[in-house]
Amino acid sequence: xxxxxxxxxxxxxxxxxxxxxxxxxxxxxxxxxxxxxxxxxxxxxxxxxxxxxxxxxxxxxxxxxxxxxxxxxxxxxxxxxxxxxxxxxxxxxxxxxxxxxxxxxxxxxxxxxxxxxxxxxxxxxxxxxxxxxxxxxxxxxxxxxxxxxxxxxxxxxxxxxxxxxxxxxxxxxxxxxxxxxxxxxxxxxxxx
Ligand code: IMP
Numbered sequence: 001x002x003x004x005x006x007x008x009x010x011x012x013x014x015x016x017x018x019x020x021x022x023x024x025x026x027x028x029x030x031x032x033x034x035x036x037x038x039x040x041x042x043x044x045x046x047x048x049x050x051x052x053x054x055x056x057x058x059x060x061x062x063x064x065x066x067x068x069x070x071x072x073x074x075x076x077x078x079x080x081x082x083x084x085x086x087x088x089x090x091x092x093x094x095x096x097x098x099x100x101x102x103x104x105x106x107x108x109x110x111x112x113x114x115x116x117x118x119x120x121x122x123x124x125x126x127x128x129x130x131x132x133x134x135x136x137x138x139x140x141x142x143x144x145x146x147x148x149x150x151x152x153x154x155x156x157x158x159x160x161x162x163x164x165x166x167x168x169x170x171x172x173x174x175x176x177x178x179x180x181x182x183x184x185x186x187x188x189x190x191x192x
Pocket of ligand 1: 057111112113114115116117118119120164165166167171172173
C-alpha cells in the first residue's frame with residue numbers, strides 16, 4: 001500500500017484545491033468580521049482570539065485559515081486520541097493538551113471533521129470547564145447525518161450528507177493520504 005501514490009487511492013475528488021482555497025478564504029473573512037465587529041467575542045480585555053488546532057487532521061486547515069484572518073490571532077495545538085477499546089464508544093483522551101491558558105479568552109476549536117460528534121463534545125466539555133469567555137467551532141467538514149451526540153459547528157467548510165470516508169488536505173486513513181492537496185473519497189479497494 002505504501003508504494004501506491006496517494007492519488008491512486010482516491011475514487012472521486014470531492015473538493016479541489018481551488019474550491020478549498022476559496023472556502024477557507026471565506027471562512028477567514030467571516031471569522032474576522034464576526035470577531036472584529038465585537039458582536040461575537042466576549043473577552044472583556046479584547047485580547048486576540050485563540051485558534052485551537054486539533055492535531056493531526058486540522059493542521060493544514062489551521063495553516064491556511066490563520067493566513068486568511070486579517071485580525072490579531074493566536075493559536076495553539078492539542079492532540080487527542082480515541083480509546084478504541086469498544087467499552088465506551090466515543091471515549092477520548094488528551095495526548096497533548098493546550099500550552100496557552102484560555103480562561104477569559106475567546107477561543108475557536110479548529111477540527112478536520114465532525115462526524116459522530118463525540119470528539120467535539122468531549123473537547124467542548126473540557127474547555128468550557130476552563131471558563132473561556134466564548135467558545136466556537138470551525139470544521140473543514142461537517143457530517144451532520146452521522147451525529148451520535150448533538151454538537152454545533154459554527155463555521156463549516158463543507159457539509160457532507162453522504163457517509164463516504166474522505167482523505168486528503170490533512171485527513172488520513174491509517175495515517176496516510178494527509179498530503180493530498182485536495183479532498184477525495186477513499187477507494188476501499190485500494191486499501192484492502
Ligand atoms: P467524531 O466521530 O466526530 O468524534 O470524529 C472523530 C475523528 O474521526 C475526526 O476528527 C476525524 O479525525 C476522524 N474522521 C471521521 N470521519 C472521517 C473521514 O471521513 N475521514 C477521515 N477521518 C475521519
